[in-house]
Amino acid sequence: MSQLRLFATGSEAEIADLFDRMSGLFEDDGYALSTRERDEARDIWEISIYFAEEDEETVRKRLDPLGAEFEREVLPEIDWVAKSLEGLSPVRAGRFLVHGSHDRERVRPCDVAIEIEAGQAFGTGHHGTTAGCLEMIEAEHKRRRFVRALDLGTGSGVLAIAIRKLQPMRVLATDIDPIATRVAKRNLRDNAVIHDVRVETAAGFHAPCFAEEGPFDLVVANILARPLMRMAPAIRNHLAPHGSVVLSGILASQRWKVLAAFNAQGFAHRRTLWRGEWVTLLLQ
Ligand SMILES: C[S@@+](CC[C@H](N)C(=O)[O-])C[C@H]1O[C@@H](n2cnc3c(N)ncnc32)[C@H](O)[C@@H]1O
Known part of the structure; x- marks a missing residue:
């Protein structure tokens, strides 16, 4: 068909x-x-x-x-076997190695390993936005310690796992898509970090979990430019004083619009990472 x-x-x-x-x-x-x-x-x-x-x-x-x-x-017929194998090669981003279970032996002692099976949720590390967020999270972790983090639009849970693996802390991981939250829970369990990460299905900030778990000193959101711009006030309202925000899912051409929306909420731009046509922003 x-x-x-x-x-x-x-x-x-x-x-x-x-x-x-x-x-x-x-x-x-x-x-x-x-x-x-x-x-x-x-x-x-x-x-x-x-x-x-x-x-x-x-x-x-x-x-x-x-x-x-x-x-x-x-749409052209796609060779799904070849395609899915493409998505299975391990990805390095900073100290993180995102890999499938078949590549466990490739983990080096200094790696922070994240095991993700290519599946129904976005986030195997292959996309420039995920890799950009991983790099930015690691760089921020070198600079300061966090207590409570929010991974908005968690997909496979890859960023929540990354944050929790860098240091013991509470993380709230949410996604609008119930399939993604199911996959994220499985990946969090496989990576032995499920106990510190609460996973909820929620569209934007419309759920009690945000008030219960926040305010957050680290918010990561790899969604898309438009919803991020719409959510700028809500992100500010759930951020602890001096908190850091990592945003991705933003095309290079949309960067200035997203910055303008967040500047209007009192955020200052700290850093941009460029990966292909995508950018990852750090705001404070
Ligand atoms: C690009 S994926 C990112 C997945 C993962 N965080 C990563 O960095 O690879 C975006 C995710 O955001 C979710 N999403 C989109 N709009 C959302 C919203 N308004 N609130 C929460 N999640 C949303 C999508 O279902 C999808 O799983």
């Missing part, structure tokens, strides 16, 4: 609006949505929804009332 993509283009504001409305319509059913900037100079953005061919009628019925024009693409 083929996989399909329906996609629409428009200005950043139009696509942001479409994304909000499509998230409401599709997120609970597990359809994947993505947005990307196609042409910065001409303000052309694109939103896509991915699904199996047999769901096309259902998806189109839900999209019709939105009044947007969608183009159709049949």
Whole structure:
């Protein structure tokens, strides 16, 4: 059975609006949505929804009332075996080595090893945003000690595991996606840090766990530029005085917008790490 993509283009504001409305319509059913900037100079953005061919009628019925024009693409067949093997090679970021169970023997005595099986949640260390966060976390840990950390958008739990492995401390790890929180719990257990890490399914900051576990002196959030900008006031409200914030999921071209949103909340920029087209920011 083929996989399909329906996609629409428009200005950043139009696509942001479409994304909000499509998230409401599709997120609970597990359809994947993505947005990307196609042409910065001409303000052309694109939103896509991915699904199996047999769901096309259902998806189109839900999209019709939105009044947007969608183009159709049949996605190429992917060799999933080769693809999944690609995702299994160990990744080094600073002192961290993120690896699967089959690569345990490659861990060196000085490594901080994080064992993650490539699976249904984002965060095997291969993406520039995860690697950037790992590097930034290690650099911050060299500079100061933390007491309570928040990993917002934990995915596989990789960053929560990294933080907890650097020093004993409480960590709250949340994700909007219940599959991610299930995977994160399994990875935290496999890495023997589950007892110090509370995992919750929560969209943004709408759950009591944030007040119960916070304020945090370290917040890491590898999400996307737009939701991060929206959450800037909430991040500030849950941050302890002099706390550090590590942000990623931000394209280099979006860096200044994210900085502006956080500057407006009283944050100062401390450092940027560049990895390919992605940046990781440290704010205080
Ligand atoms: C790019 S992945 C990052 C995973 C992992 N932290 C890493 O660095 O590899 C982003 C994660 O954020 C979650 N997410 C997206 N929007 C969110 C929100 N508003 N609140 C909490 N989690 C969110 C997604 O479900 C996804 O698991």
